[in-house]
Amino acid sequence: MNFNDSEQQAQFRTKCSTWLHDNAQRKTQAGSDNPHGKRDSSEFLNAARSWQKKKFDAGWAMLHWPKIYGGLEASPLERIIWGQEEAKFDVPQGIYEIGLGMAGPVMMQYATEQQKQRYLPPMAAGEEIWCQLFSEPSAGSDVAGLRSKAVQDGDDWIINGQKVWTSGAQFCDYGIIVVRHDPNVDKHAGMTFFFVDMKSPGIDIKPIKQITGGSSFNEVYFNDVRIPDSQRLGAIGDGWRVAITTLMNERLAVGDANGVDATEAFEWAQGQDDHGQALIQNHAVRESIADWYCQASGLKNTKLRTMSALSKGDTPGPEASITKVVSANKLQAIGNFGIDSLDMAGMLKTERSEVHDFHNAWLGSAGLRIAGGTDEILKNIIAERVLGLPQDPRADKGLAFKDIPSGK
Amino acid sequence: MNLDFSDDQKLLQSEAQKFLQKEQSLQRSRDVLDGEQALDTDLWQQIIAMGWTGIRIPEQYDGLGLGHLELCVVAEELGRCLAPVPFSSSVYLFTEAIIKFASDAIKQDLLPKLVSGECVGTLAITEQLLAPTEHNINTQVANNKVSGTKIAVPDAGIATHSIVICKGVKGIDLRLVELTDHCNVQKQDTIDDSRGHFSIGLDNVDSLLVGGEGEGWELLQNLLDQAAVMFSFEQIGGAQATLDMATSYAQQRFAFGRAIGSYQAIKHKLADMYIKLTLAKSNSYYGAWALSTDSVELNVAAATARVSATQAFNYCSQENIQTHGGNGFTWEYDCHLFYRRAKLLSLNVGSLATWKEKLILGLEKTQTANVKQGV
Numbered sequence: 001m002n003f004n005d006s007e008q009q010a011q012f013r014t015k016c017s018t019w020l021h022d023n024a025q026r027k028t029q030a031g032s033d034n035p036h037g038k039r040d041s042s043e044f045l046n047a048a049r050s051w052q053k054k055k056f057d058a059g060w061a062m063l064h065w066p067k068i069y070g071g072l073e074a075s076p077l078e079r080i081i082w083g084q085e086e087a088k089f090d091v092p093q094g095i096y097e098i099g100l101g102m103a104g105p106v107m108m109q110y111a112t113e114q115q116k117q118r119y120l121p122p123m124a125a126g127e128e129i130w131c132q133l134f135s136e137p138s139a140g141s142d143v144a145g146l147r148s149k150a151v152q153d154g155d156d157w158i159i160n161g162q163k164v165w166t167s168g169a170q171f172c173d174y175g176i177i178v179v180r181h182d183p184n185v186d187k188h189a190g191m192t193f194f195f196v197d198m199k200s201p202g203i204d205i206k207p208i209k210q211i212t213g214g215s216s217f218n219e220v221y222f223n224d225v226r227i228p229d230s231q232r233l234g235a236i237g238d239g240w241r242v243a244i245t246t247l248m249n250e251r252l253a254v255g256d257a258n259g260v261d262a263t264e265a266f267e268w269a270q271g272q273d274d275h276g277q278a279l280i281q282n283h284a285v286r287e288s289i290a291d292w293y294c295q296a297s298g299l300k301n302t303k304l305r306t307m308s309a310l311s312k313g314d315t316p317g318p319e320a321s322i323t324k325v326v327s328a329n330k331l332q333a334i335g336n337f338g339i340d341s342l343d344m345a346g347m348l349k350t351e352r353s354e355v356h357d358f359h360n361a362w363l364g365s366a367g368l369r370i371a372g373g374t375d376e377i378l379k380n381i382i383a384e385r386v387l388g389l390p391q392d393p394r395a396d397k398g399l400a401f402k403d404i405p406s407g408k
Numbered sequence: 409m410n411l412d413f414s415d416d417q418k419l420l421q422s423e424a425q426k427f428l429q430k431e432q433s434l435q436r437s438r439d440v441l442d443g444e445q446a447l448d449t450d451l452w453q454q455i456i457a458m459g460w461t462g463i464r465i466p467e468q469y470d471g472l473g474l475g476h477l478e479l480c481v482v483a484e485e486l487g488r489c490l491a492p493v494p495f496s497s498s499v500y501l502f503t504e505a506i507i508k509f510a511s512d513a514i515k516q517d518l519l520p521k522l523v524s525g526e527c528v529g530t531l532a533i534t535e536q537l538l539a540p541t542e543h544n545i546n547t548q549v550a551n552n553k554v555s556g557t558k559i560a561v562p563d564a565g566i567a568t569h570s571i572v573i574c575k576g577v578k579g580i581d582l583r584l585v586e587l588t589d590h591c592n593v594q595k596q597d598t599i600d601d602s603r604g605h606f607s608i609g610l611d612n613v614d615s616l617l618v619g620g621e622g623e624g625w626e627l628l629q630n631l632l633d634q635a636a637v638m639f640s641f642e643q644i645g646g647a648q649a650t651l652d653m654a655t656s657y658a659q660q661r662f663a664f665g666r667a668i669g670s671y672q673a674i675k676h677k678l679a680d681m682y683i684k685l686t687l688a689k690s691n692s693y694y695g696a697w698a699l700s701t702d703s704v705e706l707n708v709a710a711a712t713a714r715v716s717a718t719q720a721f722n723y724c725s726q727e728n729i730q731t732h733g734g735n736g737f738t739w740e741y742d743c744h745l746f747y748r749r750a751k752l753l754s755l756n757v758g759s760l761a762t763w764k765e766k767l768i769l770g771l772e773k774t775q776t777a778n779v780k781q782g783v
Contacts, residue, residue: 001411001477001697001701002409003410003697004409004410005409280768286768289768290711290764290765290767291715293771295687295716297690297691297712298690299687301411301691301694302690304409305412305690307411308412319689319690322682322687326683326687376672379680380679382679382682383669383674383675383678386682387679388655389655389659389670391670
């Protein structure tokens with residue numbers, strides 16, 4: 001056992017870090033504030049665009065992609081190494097992940113060669129931003145319950161309905177969308193998948209104000225929006241199968257819940273007074289921090305096991321499936337701990353950056369436990385796909401979509 | 409990057425698994441629990457014949473001269489089938505103490521006998537119904553003679569030797585004693601009688617110093633750190649076995665016309681078992697790395713592995729009973745064998761609370777060291 005790179009991996013890592021040093025600022029400390037403006041601001045978007053372009057010009061943007069679309073044909077392990085090195089630098093994150101992580105693979109697998117050459121390079125270069133239009137007001141965990149309608153009209157399809165939780169819809173150029181073309185057949189058989197120009201007439205985008213006060217997500221309304229049949233991905237009625245490919249990629253893209261961790265809780269407890277002594281002397285606090293440290297260490301070492309498998313050319317096991325459910329719950333617990341440690345003053349928003357981080361963890365984690373698969377759905381997936389337990393009996397089996405009970 | 413065992417180590421593991429299955433180790437564990445014996449002598453002899461007692465002992469002393477990683481994979485298999493043998497006490501604790509801290513003369517005398525099984529060792533620490541500390545050890549050593557009473561000593565009934573934690577002139581000493589007829593060794597009832605535990609009364613028994621005088625407590629902590637990693641592999645082996653049992657039962661047992669594994673209450677319980685086990689396994693691998701490379705991170709890595717492995721096996725074994733419903737509460741089903749062993753393993757190199765405290769102390773120490781070095 002060792003944590004060392006092979007000679008080839010070390011060379012690749014040096015190559016990454018050399019380029020990053022020449023083109024970005026190293027973080028001064030873990031989780032340091034990004035200087036690129038607030039997440040929702042146009043400064044931030046511009047910074048993200050120019051960073052993505054810089055990476056694309058050097059081949060780093062989608063390094064595992066084929067060279068003809070702007071990649072380097074890098075191995076999965078090299079992609080991880082790049083990610084580790086990039087994470088040490090203060091670069092704008094959060095704009096491109098969904099488009100590149102979800103729309104990218106679907107286009108790669110289902111678009112025509114001509115479409116791939118047209119859309120993939122600008123996607124990787126960040127010149128065109130992509131979003132994902134799956135969830136609907138009545139289709140959350142049960143995405144296949146979606147009811148946005150597609151009706152064929154000559155060479156076009158006409159789309160009506162509403163999508164929700166669409167990250168970045170307000171600045172996106174294209175989106176991938178799954179809609180219902182036939183409510184008279186079984187629910188999984190009645191869906192078809194497209195990509196859509198987000199500037200099409202009839203698309204109306206409204207931001208959702210989240211409990212954090214921010215607005216990363218949107219509602220997207222479709223009123224008689226026309227999509228050419230040439231933008232269909234997969235066969236008519238194949239929408240669910242295509243969507244599942246995307247959702248698999250989402251589970252990989254939505255990984256760790258970022259934010260304060262065991263180390264920050266430990267350092268905070270050393271500095272915070274608790275009835276005349278340092279909070280870290282409190283036994284309950286010591287036990288909680290030990291728990292979080294073990295979880296954080298367990299996740300880190302689980303990743304290293306995955307990397308070890310990739311490094312040997314093996315397929316990694318399912319162990320990474322625990323990442324989000326563990327990290328989002330840990331984040332919520334640490335957020336609560338930090339706020340509670342201020343006793344009556346914990347309610348106050350202050351200038352102290354640590355307090356700000358605890359508040360963010362407390363609010364943000366409530367969303368992270370839901371986004372990209374709720375805790376409950378992720379545990380179902382572990383139970384069914386990893387452990388092999390049977391699916392729940394379903395009340396919607398064998399029914400035409402239109403006959404499925406839908407509640408309110 | 410290689411946080412994994414080598415192909416040779418995996419081969420050793422799969423052979424160990426096959427052997428222990430063929431020998432029906434789990435049934436033997438039940439037989440020891442039901443009977444009067446404190447171990448399965450036949451299984452122990454076979455394990456000696458396979459050379460496992462000498463895995464870490466250098467070839468010059470007739471051992472296999474392998475490393476801690478080989479010991480870890482064997483530990484996982486012994487834990488999976490609850491092997492009723494004195495392996496952990498004699499190998500992880502006693503043999504390691506001799507290899508690391510004993511004089512050449514002692515090594516020459518004992519190591520070959522530990523390989524051949526002529527000598528079996530254990531470690532005697534506890535004296536009272538509370539956590540042992542540097543300040544509550546009352547067993548005395550004077551003129552190399554040891555006197556005092558130890559309790560909850562694993563495998564003392566078969567052990568020929570013990571390292572005894574004693575109060576000496578300069579502080580705590582590790583003293584090697586031979587467990588002859590002059591020592592009063594009495595079997596004690598425990599929560600898991602598939603592993604024998606004993607009290608030892610010592611009255612002016614001859615002893616040899618192991619390690620430096622007065623350094624015993626520090627050496628003991630190092631021994632426990634090492635052993636904690638190997639115990640964590642026994643724990644993840646046991647936790648995996650209970651998860652497998654619960655999964656298979658949930659697939660086969662029907663209630664209200666469907667497999668109970670199709671209910672989310674059961675699915676989520678089993679997913680939680682899988683999550684805890686995965687965290688524990690990954691941390692145990694980290695512990696194994698620290699152990700095998702003699703890393704300065706060993707104390708933190710061992711505590712991390714130990715805490716998460718204890719949490720995983722405790723949780724998995726208790727929820728395995730719950731998944732089995734009433735059947736899980738019967739003597740006939742194997743669930744309680746794992747529940748007992750999980751609790752025993754969670755205590756025998758120190759409780760969960762003890763190891764969480766060690767972890768935080770380790771983090772505090774690392775931080776102080778980093779500040780001193782200007783990191």
